[in-house]
Amino acid sequence: KCPGRLADYASAYVHRRIPGGPGKLTLLCDANTDGSFLVHHFLSFYLKANCKVCFVALIQSFSHYNIVGQKLGVSLTVARECGQLVFLEGLKSSVDVFFRAQAEPHPLQFLREANAENLQPLYEFVREALKPVDDGEAAWRCPVLLVDDLSVLLSLGMGAVAVLDFIHYCRATVCWERKGNIVALVHDSGDTEDEENNILLNGLSHQSHLILRAEGLATGFCRDVHGQLRILWRTPSQPTTQRDQSLTYQYKIQDKSVSFFAKGMSPAVL
Amino acid sequence: MAAVATCGTGAGSTGSVVAAGSKNHVTSFQRRGPRASGSDSSYSRLVSIAGTRPSVRNGQLLVSTGLPALDQLLGGGLAVGTVLLIEEDKYNIYSSLLFKYFLAEGIINGHTLLVASAKEDPADILQELPAPLLDDNFKKDFDEEACNHKTAESNIKMKIAWRYQLLPKMEAGPVSSSRFGHYYDASKKMPQELIEASKWHGFFFPEKSSSTLNIEPCSLTHGYIKLLQFIQNIIYEEGFDGSNPQKKQKNILRIGIQNLGSPLWGDDICCTENGNSHSLTKFLYVLRGLLRTSLSACMITMPTHLIQNKAIISRVTNLSDTVVGLESFIGSERETNPLYKDYHGLIHIRQIPRLNNLIYDVSDVKDLAFKLKRKLFTIERRVE
Numbered sequence: 337k338c339p340g341r342l343a344d345y346a347s348a349y350v351h352r353r354i355p356g357g358p359g360k361l362t363l364l365c366d367a368n369t370d371g372s373f374l375v376h377h378f379l380s381f382y383l384k385a386n387c388k389v390c391f392v393a394l395i396q397s398f399s400h401y402n403i404v405g406q407k408l409g410v411s412l413t414v415a416r417e418c419g420q421l422v423f424l425e426g427l428k429s430s431v432d433v434f435f436r437a438q439a440e441p442h443p444l445q446f447l448r449e450a451n452a453e454n455l456q457p458l459y460e461f462v463r464e465a466l467k468p469v470d471d472g473e474a475a476w477r478c479p480v481l482l483v484d485d486l487s488v489l490l491s492l493g494m495g496a497v498a499v500l501d502f503i504h505y506c507r508a509t510v511c512w513e514r515k516g517n518i519v520a521l522v523h524d525s526g527d528t529e530d531e532e533n534n535i536l537l538n539g540l541s542h543q544s545h546l547i548l549r550a551e552g553l554a555t556g557f558c559r560d561v562h563g564q565l566r567i568l569w570r571t572p573s574q575p576t577t578q579r580d581q582s583l584t585y586q587y588k589i590q591d592k593s594v595s596f597f598a599k600g601m602s603p604a605v606l
Numbered sequence: 607m608a609a610v611a612t613c614g615t616g617a618g619s620t621g622s623v624v625a626a627g628s629k630n631h632v633t634s635f636q637r638r639g640p641r642a643s644g645s646d647s648s649y650s651r652l653v654s655i656a657g658t659r660p661s662v663r664n665g666q667l668l669v670s671t672g673l674p675a676l677d678q679l680l681g682g683g684l685a686v687g688t689v690l691l692i693e694e695d696k697y698n699i700y701s702s703l704l705f706k707y708f709l710a711e712g713i714i715n716g717h718t719l720l721v722a723s724a725k726e727d728p729a730d731i732l733q734e735l736p737a738p739l740l741d742d743n744f745k746k747d748f749d750e751e752a753c754n755h756k757t758a759e760s761n762i763k764m765k766i767a768w769r770y771q772l773l774p775k776m777e778a779g780p781v782s783s784s785r786f787g788h789y790y791d792a793s794k795k796m797p798q799e800l801i802e803a804s805k806w807h808g809f810f811f812p813e814k815s816s817s818t819l820n821i822e823p824c825s826l827t828h829g830y831i832k833l834l835q836f837i838q839n840i841i842y843e844e845g846f847d848g849s850n851p852q853k854k855q856k857n858i859l860r861i862g863i864q865n866l867g868s869p870l871w872g873d874d875i876c877c878t879e880n881g882n883s884h885s886l887t888k889f890l891y892v893l894r895g896l897l898r899t900s901l902s903a904c905m906i907t908m909p910t911h912l913i914q915n916k917a918i919i920s921r922v923t924n925l926s927d928t929v930v931g932l933e934s935f936i937g938s939e940r941e942t943n944p945l946y947k948d949y950h951g952l953i954h955i956r957q958i959p960r961l962n963n964l965i966y967d968v969s970d971v972k973d974l975a976f977k978l979k980r981k982l983f984t985i986e987r988r989v990e
Binding site: 370372373376396397399400403404407426427428429430431434435447448449450451487488490491492493523525528529530531532533589590591592593594 | 664687824825834835838884887888891892894895896898899915916917919920921924925960961962963964965
């Protein structure tokens with residue numbers, strides 16, 4: 337059996353010190369299944385690890401993440417109030433920005449535009465959210481940018497290249513300049529011929545240090561095994577003297593946790 | 607009319623009793639959970655809205671889709687603040703019936719309706735709604751205000767036997783004493799006085815298309831922009847978003863949008879593969895934003911079988927909360943196949959949302975078929 341908590345296991349790698357190492361980009365990906373449990377885990381992990389988190393939450397409401405977060409042991413409300421968490425609630429903000437012209441640039445202002453070229457306002461929002469605090473004492477550990485999810489930006493009119501540029505700029509600021517980490521979810525659209533999404537997914541896969549890929553089982557729905565998780569460690573900036581390592585586990589999502597087991601070793605089977 | 611009025615108030619009063627009783631049933635986390643938007647104000651106040659009940663799974667407020675069989679498959683009903691997408695069957699026969707059940711349920715519960723269509727005048731759609739079924743068994747339920755243990759037994763008429771056996775006895779507990787979900791007689795029309803007593807807003811695109819926009823064009827088609835403005839206006843004016851402290855809205859807004867994505871809305875995704883690929887998805891995103899911040903629930907029917915670009919269908923699915931596909935046997939080879947002779951089509955539960963939860967209540971039976979009998983629309987596990 338794999339050590340129970342995925343977020344600890346995978347994130348232990350992410351925090352392993354590499355001499356002069358920049359921060360890491362972790363790509364979360366789901367194919368034929370819902371990978372949002374990974375987002376919830378990383379959110380709670382980084383908050384518990386005392387990191388400053390900027391969460392670009394485009395898919396669900398604040399209360400949804402908060403309620404799940406409480407099951408995993410964190411309170412987003414408290415984190416937000418004390419400044420540890422900067423939360424961009426996409427659904428709610430989209431209504432504000434769509435129906436009312438904003439005086440100042442809004443991170444989601446591309447929603448109002450016919451041909452928005454880039455995600456610069458969103459990048460500025462992230463940079464502002466994770467900028468170093470000036471009071472000398474670092475209140476929080478490394479900054480983290482979490483995005484749920486990047487695929488929806490394509491549905492909102494941005495091209496894959498614009499989204500890749502956005503991540504590139506964020507990496508420059510968050511990973512290199514501030515030695516922080518980025519975790520982002522992208523859907524794998526499989527054989528639905530979503531060209532833009534494939535470009536985005538492939539582009540990010542090449543840049544990522546760690547890829548966690550949740551897949552639905554090939555054999556279809558199963559009550560005891562919800563899917564399969566592939567973990568792939570990569571070293572994008574180094575020549576491939578080391579082979580990329582990967583591990584595969586099957587998982588079952590429960591009310592307050594996710595349990596992992598080696599293939600075929602589900603407790604239901606044994 | 608009197609029977610329905612009794613039912614309505616009955617639902618209201620037993621609803622508030624339920625709030626006290628069900629505190630013991632539901633885990634406490636969702637009462638502590640801070641709620642950001644106006645729609646998530648105090649738990650006990652919400653439970654007393656007619657025609658709603660809290661989900662056993664996650665405390666989410668649910669409304670009935672108008673088809674109790676479908677409610678069961680969706681984990682109890684449609685969550686307030688979410689979108690139910692129905693992928694239309696080929697000739698839009700059964701999806702249009704589901705649409706009518708949804709609206710009829712709104713009228714019976716006293717919910718406010720918002721009906722949007724590019725094909726039919728909403729006033730005409732309302733005239734076509736099915737009448738609530740009031741034969742002997744059901745009439746008894748309407749008349750009794752006390753907790754009704756017979757509700758579960760009367761449901762045996764609906765052939766989803768396998769599902770009831772597996773579920774915990776949620777139907778027999780105090781939560782079900784307020785009437786949730788009604789049956790409709792598709793062969794009769796909703797009584798005129800009920801329609802007239804109901805509160806509804808209609809959006810008929812051909813009538814609205816000429817007026818001017820006050821939002822800059824932003825890659826949404828004209829029709830979608832106007833519809834969003836209309837919906838947002840109703841939500842704001844009638845206080846469904848809780849923004850106006852003067853208008854304490856204690857009712858649900860049921861939004862029904864018909865044939866979204868069809869060329870009648872001005873969208874070309876059903877005509878060509880290289881159509882406007884962002885208009886519909888952007889619309890859905892902003893719509894969901896409006897729903898999440900108000901006391902409303904929305905059913906959309908969409909002719910996905912006509913959409914040329916498959917990538918759009920998968921994006922639309924990701925942007926919807928619940929997705930149900932209907933496949934009718936009319937005109938297909940299955941019509942004459944003896945395996946399917948008892949049924950009119952298949953129903954596919956493509957997606958169920960995980961709201962406020964890591965898990966969801968997903969059924970393990972994927973083979974579901976439906977049939978429209980003279981009075982009832984039933985859903986059954988397909989027997990091989």
